[in-house]
Amino acid sequence: MAILIKQVELSWLDRTYVWPILKGMAITLGHFFRQLFTPTSKRFTIQYPEMKKEMPEGYRGLHELKRFEDGSVKCVACFMCAEACPARCITIEAEEFSELNLTQGFEEKRPKRFEIDLLRCIFCGMCEEACPKDAIWLRKDYELVGTDREALRYGKWDLLNTYAEPDGKPVIKTDPTPSTPSRKEVACS
Amino acid sequence: MPTLAHLLHLSPETLWMVAKVLIVFGGPFTLASLLTWVERRGAAMIQDRIGPNRAALFGKWRLLGLPQIAADGIKAFLKEDLVPPHVNKLVFWVAPLLTFLPAVMGFAIIPFGQSFVSGGQTYHLSLLDPGNGMGMLYPLAIGSMAVYGVLTAAWSSNNKWSILGGMRASAQMVSYEIAMSLAVITIFMRAGAYDPHQIIQAQWGLWNVLPQFLGFLVFTTCMFAETNRLPFDFAEGEAEIVAGYLTEYGSMKFALMYLSEYVHMVTASALIVTLYFGGWRVPFVADPGVWLSVLAFLVKLLFFCWLFIWIRWTLPRFRYDQLMKLGWKVMLPLSMANFLFHAFLMFKRG
Numbered sequence A: 001m002a003i004l005i006k007q008v009e010l011s012w013l014d015r016t017y018v019w020p021i022l023k024g025m026a027i028t029l030g031h032f033f034r035q036l037f038t039p040t041s042k043r044f045t046i047q048y049p050e051m052k053k054e055m056p057e058g059y060r061g062l063h064e065l066k067r068f069e070d071g072s073v074k075c076v077a078c079f080m081c082a083e084a085c086p087a088r089c090i091t092i093e094a095e096e097f098s099e100l101n102l103t104q105g106f107e108e109k110r111p112k113r114f115e116i117d118l119l120r121c122i123f124c125g126m127c128e129e130a131c132p133k134d135a136i137w138l139r140k141d142y143e144l145v146g147t148d149r150e151a152l153r154y155g156k157w158d159l160l161n162t163y164a165e166p167d168g169k170p171v172i173k174t175d176p177t178p179s180t181p182s183r184k185e186v187a188c189s
Numbered sequence B: 001m002p003t004l005a006h007l008l009h010l011s012p013e014t015l016w017m018v019a020k021v022l023i024v025f026g027g028p029f030t031l032a033s034l035l036t037w038v039e040r041r042g043a044a045m046i047q048d049r050i051g052p053n054r055a056a057l058f059g060k061w062r063l064l065g066l067p068q069i070a071a072d073g074i075k076a077f078l079k080e081d082l083v084p085p086h087v088n089k090l091v092f093w094v095a096p097l098l099t100f101l102p103a104v105m106g107f108a109i110i111p112f113g114q115s116f117v118s119g120g121q122t123y124h125l126s127l128l129d130p131g132n133g134m135g136m137l138y139p140l141a142i143g144s145m146a147v148y149g150v151l152t153a154a155w156s157s158n159n160k161w162s163i164l165g166g167m168r169a170s171a172q173m174v175s176y177e178i179a180m181s182l183a184v185i186t187i188f189m190r191a192g193a194y195d196p197h198q199i200i201q202a203q204w205g206l207w208n209v210l211p212q213f214l215g216f217l218v219f220t221t222c223m224f225a226e227t228n229r230l231p232f233d234f235a236e237g238e239a240e241i242v243a244g245y246l247t248e249y250g251s252m253k254f255a256l257m258y259l260s261e262y263v264h265m266v267t268a269s270a271l272i273v274t275l276y277f278g279g280w281r282v283p284f285v286a287d288p289g290v291w292l293s294v295l296a297f298l299v300k301l302l303f304f305c306w307l308f309i310w311i312r313w314t315l316p317r318f319r320y321d322q323l324m325k326l327g328w329k330v331m332l333p334l335s336m337a338n339f340l341f342h343a344f345l346m347f348k349r350g
């Protein structure tokens, strides 16, 4: 169907150009003064290094591997996320650990190596969806930089501590429980 | 003045001349570079942005972004001075000068303050003293020279965008010059003289803008066209012809062309102020004295410079045929009507 364009009938005042131009100038001057007297914090522009944008709920930023209260890894190395990942950027190596404690329940498997190549990651959040233990979250950090490609391959301890600072949690670099020697390795050798 | 001259072992005339040259060439130049800052920050504010505010002196003092001017200058100097292989080298080099010089020279005739008497001698606050026989014809002639800069830049660039820009600039200049001249002639007629000092003298009590409002409108519009500013900036027209006559220019040559647009703006504002807003006159003060008159001139000048910027960020660019239509079918008849009306008034009064 044809779209009817509304014809605007200009009054003689509008056709002089001068009056509409003055009106336009009033608008721009209004904006000028409004912006001039708006404090920096209230302006639309977010002055980046000093001010940061608060990301909306559900924003998919840098991953975090979740921990229990005692600092042990929630992840059970089930490989669901690695399977779900469309970019195939998660590498997991599992290990067993002996001492069962309360928070860990009956699980006895955990990742020995958990690596995400963030250069390949497309931040789709599939890993988060797939995880049965809610162990991997995509959170709000969007300032992801590195000096080379290797720096952006985040390992297990990097991922566990990505949000330690903003959350005010201690940075943990060791598992609370030692792992048992791999039986598989023994069998194979 | 004579004591200072005595201290420097100069005659007062020489010292005064040197001072004036410094003021007249340094003033618009400084003002123009400041205007680049005003333009960028002002435009930002008008568009609810913030504008350049990061450049800082010694990495510390941001001063509202003013160091940006210096930063841009340094950048322009340090950039590679690229001359494309297909240009006419000589003309390509001369063009920035041809654009820049007329812009600065136009200011020489403008009286930027009241003349004063010191040590039995009259000092005029304009580079060219009154009674030099050129009067207001001089800035108009020089102003029209500016199009040569644009044209040579366009021709020498040997580039289709450039040449389109150059053609547009020249066509625009021709269509607006006539209307402008007619508006100015009306002023000459009313003042009975074409020397800026006398024109300002004639505006005693009543600035020309009131009786000749039509002339003022036409003249201001033509000044926008002359300075190649929006809404008449399609010699550059970045939406359709890249950067027009500036397409092949880079580094300091570009900076010079860019700056000359602002110097041109200052000169154009000075012309408007002199012709229509009583030059250095202060309302309700018969004899303002040197400092007050210079201040008044500066305030008016800055207002019109701001007007140029303000209009630029308010109006969209005209289309080429619209510009031609406006020039020939609106501006020229209006200017003519203004001229005839005042001629008739003068005839009636005898």
Ligand code: SF4
Residues within 6 Å of the ligand: A081, A084, A085, A086, A087, A088, A089, A090, A116, A120, A121, A122, A123, A124, A125, A126, A127, A128, A138
């Ligand atoms: S966000 Fe998507 S691409 Fe990135 S690791 Fe998770 S599943 Fe893979």
Ligand code: SF4
Residues within 6 Å of the ligand: A074, A075, A076, A077, A078, A079, A080, A081, A082, A092, A127, A130, A131, A132, A133, A134, A135, A136
């Ligand atoms: S992060 Fe979740 S889905 Fe991935 S291996 Fe660990 S428990 Fe399984």
